[in-house]
Amino acid sequence: MRVPLSWLREYVDLPAGETGRGVQDRLISAGLEVETVERLGADLKGPLVVGRVLAIEELTEFKKPIRYCQVDVGDANTTGDPQNIICGAANFAVGDKVVVILPGGELPGGFKVDARKTYGRVSEGMICSVRELGIGDDHDGILVLPPEYEPGTDATELLELNDEVLDIAVNPDRGYALSLRGVARETAIAYGVPLRDPALLDVPPPNDYGYEVKVDDPRGCDRFTARVVTGIDPEARSPIWLQRRLQKAGMRPISLAVDVTNYVMLEIGQPLHAYDRARLDGPLGVRRAAPGEKLTTLDGVERTLHPEDLLITDDRGPIGLAGVMGGADTEIAEAEVRDHLLGSVAGTTEIVIEAAHFDPVSIARTSRRHRLTSEASRRFERGVDPEAGPAAAQRTVDLLVLLAGGSAEAGVTEVVAPSGPRTVRMRVDHPDRVAGVPYGREAVVRRLQEVGCDVYGADELTVTVPTWRPDLAAPNDLAEEVIRLEGYENLPSTLPRPPAGRGLTGRQRLHRRAGRALAGAGYVEVLNYPFVGEAALDALGLDPDDARRRTVTLVNPISDEEPGLRTTLLPGLLAALRRNHGRGTADLALFETGLVFRPSGWESEPARLPVDRRPTDEEIASLNAALPKQPRRAAAVLAGARERAGWWGPGRPADWADAVEAARTVAAAAGVELATEADQHAPWHPGRCAALFAVVDGERRVVGHAGELHPRVVKALQLPERTCAMEVSLDLLEIAGGGPVQAPHVSTYPVATQDVALVVAADVPAAKVADALRAGAGELLESVRLFDVFTGEQVGEGRKSLAYALRFRAPDRTLTAEEAGAARDAAVARAAEEAGAVLRGA
Incomplete structure (x- = not known):
């Protein structure tokens, strides 16, 4: 979320002279992640003024169009005479208002402007584009201003070029911070000053004259507000101040109606959608998609809908993916425009405004299912204030009436699913016990009230949570609010004191010893994601009935190409080896220690463990029974030279014996001596594969394999020739080792x-x-x-x-x-x- 400091000051009275850095420090102390503070216009030096084009002479003797312009800049040049300026753009005409930088000025990027001779004429300045001013990426033509500004007006102030913008990384549980309203509330708390809430508006009550709305799925949409504005001037344009605020917040101005809905979304946090009333057929509806339904969204893509997708409809069918993106059939009509800053000229004269609240889980799943992310979906996924819809709709109506000359219809539609306030009960000393700091009742109540909670009670508090904070659901959530607002930096630093004898377990010690042993042998540790797909298992040449093909499949995988949990460490290691080899590293020796996952009897439903007490043995056993087996493995891969050539002598390439030796190194860390036998086991070369044996519980068992990879595997995975690998079971080696490794007796007698x-x-x-x-x-x-x-x-x-x-x-x-x-x-x-x-x- 990008927050311009000038916009933030409208809602919070910051101290005079306070900078973006100061606000950043306060917000970080309060728990918001302010990544950067961008200083706009810091490298822009005037004079930068509004100019009016008086005359244009086309110079045709050059390969590209060149224009010699006379521009009136008022008294900005101290003489009042027109400036003669060479310009290569053709998107402006005589009489247009443009932005001119006079000689002596400097544009962003260190571009200094002086009077100089070019194309056979003396150019006394420069007519600027949007990109040259640093306010956008459009470089196709000159920035043309609305006609009401007088020549000589300071364009730096007019375009609000000097500002500071806070770039905030918003966590998933803090959706309220995706709005100026939410950030302003945190800023007001941080500085101890009042908040001017932009959502505190006079909103007319709902009546029977509004645009008809039918909600068939109240769980998916628990609130829907609709308003109508008529008589909109289709030639109305977004004013410069509105466009500049959108640009600073990272959004592109499009048309007046769309710009207003985006502006209100940024201001209040409620996503909105504007429909061309002439393109609607019947009442608006909210329902789930029917099998086989399709919708062409605003990005021009036809999408096949899923039965769980929540839709906005009219009598013709779907007209939008609720909370994600509208449909192309009902978008605001636009006409061609001459320049970027004027915005698109809309042909629409009547607009229906939608301000609805949708189920966050439903919107998140729809967005991921269609791989379609929008500013609206980002907010709905993280939680939008369900009570903000009427205020946001009213704010949109007010702006359209003000800026587009429209009239607000008297009808107000609100469809609301009944719901009560959310309350949480908490002991007044709960934050003290969580943080180990005595805050006291007064501080706890004051901090909770500052975030919008209503608090009642003495020793046990009954806290009514504000609608814009869906993340406050338990006493620990409330304790976190008190602790962060009192200051994380005020928490004392204390080292935990574990009871004697509770150090690392034998399993953990072996894990570390194995890693140290391989690192000491020249291997480099890598950490890979534990995901795998069928393509990787096919490349390893595993048989269809190989146990390693039976994977634990994730319900919601990060990538559809890797939906399962790994059954072997080799796919990730070999991918890392291929990636490093492709980037120029020829000699590689990599290793990884970690878990693999084997399904077995985990189909049962796990018990939901309590958080207010220690789980019982039966509950823990039920949870463990629902988990797949997770054996620990150690694996290593080699390619290139194992010993490099130099003045000391010739080098030696890595071969199968080095892979076997890597396995012996791991076994030695467990106090186990391995025996080897020739074997045939994918993905290894049948003539260069060794089965590794150890005595486990009195029985000789295979604990791993090592050797050179099969040539077909090397080719399929695009690996270096003669790549070698090993993989062993750390769990079996731990059992075979029989406990802690005993240090060998060192004889003092000669050998x-x-x-x-x-x-x-x-x-x-x-x-x-x-x-x-x-x-x-x-x-x-x-x-x-x-x-x-x-x-x-x-x-x-x-x-x-x-x-x-x-x-x-x-x-x-x-x-x-x-x-x-x-x-x-x-x-x-x-x-x-x-x-x-x-x-x-x-």
């Missing part, structure tokens, strides 16, 4: 290293040989590491040589050469027995 090269069949996994070496070496073996793989004629066809480094160490003594050798021989013997290994060279 004995023995290398062995074993020849085995080419299809024997290196992991199988390593497991045999561990089993045979016994307790003295500290580690075993594969450091070389060799194939060739020397070892024979269908054979390979695996070289391992064995480290032996005793915790209580220095090993002798005989002890280390015996352990080595035992390890080789076990490898020969289990894997058919033969000592190379033997």
Whole structure:
């Protein structure tokens, strides 16, 4: 919401000399998010005046039309003589009033204007367009003013070019701040001054002579006010002051009738709609759409309506999407105009004004369903004062009578669904207990009255909530009003004191350890949205019956392309890798830890938990039963170089073994040692995929997969060649780890290293040989590491040589050469027995 400071001063007596920055500080302290304060006209320097075009000479010897104009600027140039000005626009004529900047002036953007020779003539100034003045984007022609302004008049003051505009980001629960009325109320409270409420108007009572209205859905529309203005001058134009206020508020002037309804909406907060009475057929109606109905809205799009859409109708059918956008068939008729600031000349002479209140949820769903957002829908979604309709309609009537020469018909239509005042009961010390600050009854009552509440009672207050604050529905809402108006900055800062022994859970500690371990191994953490669509699962090459295709579908997804919750971390990670690779980063190693979602028995209706007490065990169990399973995962993806080349030597590209090592890194953080076996599992390459095993509750189970992605997956997702990935279950690793990770015992005695090269069949996994070496070496073996793989004629066809480094160490003594050798021989013997290994060279 853009709020011009000059407009705000009409309703609040701000201190003399108060700036937009000062108002911004006060409103931020009161809880409104004022993002910026824009200073209009700060870089504009005069003299900028009104000029009257006396003569125009067309210069035809140039490639584009050039005009040499004589312009009367009154006494602004101190001589009274006309100014000779070169201009390339053709949308003005002799006798028109224009805006002229004289030599010595400066336009926004640092454009200085001096007398200079151009096109063979001396140009003594410049005739300005809307964009050159910084009041709009229109640069098609010169700004032509209404004829009543005298030459020499200060155009800076006339066009209100010097002002400050507050740009407020309005939260969904503060819809009242989408109006000058709402912002002015907050400003008046912040400065402790009275508010001149623009909605306090003398409104005639409803009668039987108004335009007929039929509301078939009182839940969707609980109030509808209709007024009629006749005898409107079709040549009437929006005055400059009205257009400038709309422009400063971020809206484009269109025509007098439309400008007036937009102005009143900005002023009071009630969206309105103006219908050409000649285009209406019968009474106005409000109902839900019928199946198959269509409507062409003001933006020229034909829309197929949904049965939940709320419509405005006449006897012919739909004429507007209620609270969102009107239909094209009943819009105010317009004729061609010459310039932007004059506004469109309307051909309509009789106008029906609609000021209705619609259900916020219905309007929000219609707006999202049709992907159609308007200024009206933004306000209805956040809550509009249902009592503001009659005042807004009256204000619109008054402006049309004043500016368009119309006459207000005596008829006043109001259709109202009965409703009582909303009350909330609250203990007077409730804000004190929420904030931990003793405010006292006087401050609580005063602050609630300032926001418009009626307050009764002593120890327990009965608070009648104002109609413009639908967000005040519970004692905590009222406490928030007291706290924010008393000042968040006045709340003391205290650190919470958790009871001893209530630190991180084992699950949380493992989550952090896994992340630190991967980060320490050179991976970069990313956080992705937990949403997925069928297209991503198709690209991963998952079978139709793959459990990962069964997703939890959201009722109201952010994107129709991703309506489900993820069942694997890989789609988000691979999308992040593709995005970064496309932006020039060739070497990537990314990881993510988080939840995935698997549906199972969550179809039951969850219990609604209370907020005034701790839920019972049965209520918590009911809620948990309604949730899908949410296992924790860790995943990583790699592409490009794992080790870069440099003066230290050649680099090395990332391969499947690095993905397996990433999984081992996570498992080590849980105190688990993984076993690997070749496997075929989408989306990995069938010949470069490893299943990862761990002992979970005494049973050997698969805890994840790692390896190189399938080429078809790489192509479908537009990934770099040979992209690798791994994904493991943190929940299973936590169980397999059996509790906190124990720090290893570090021996102070020296290590004995023995290398062995074993020849085995080419299809024997290196992991199988390593497991045999561990089993045979016994307790003295500290580690075993594969450091070389060799194939060739020397070892024979269908054979390979695996070289391992064995480290032996005793915790209580220095090993002798005989002890280390015996352990080595035992390890080789076990490898020969289990894997058919033969000592190379033997």
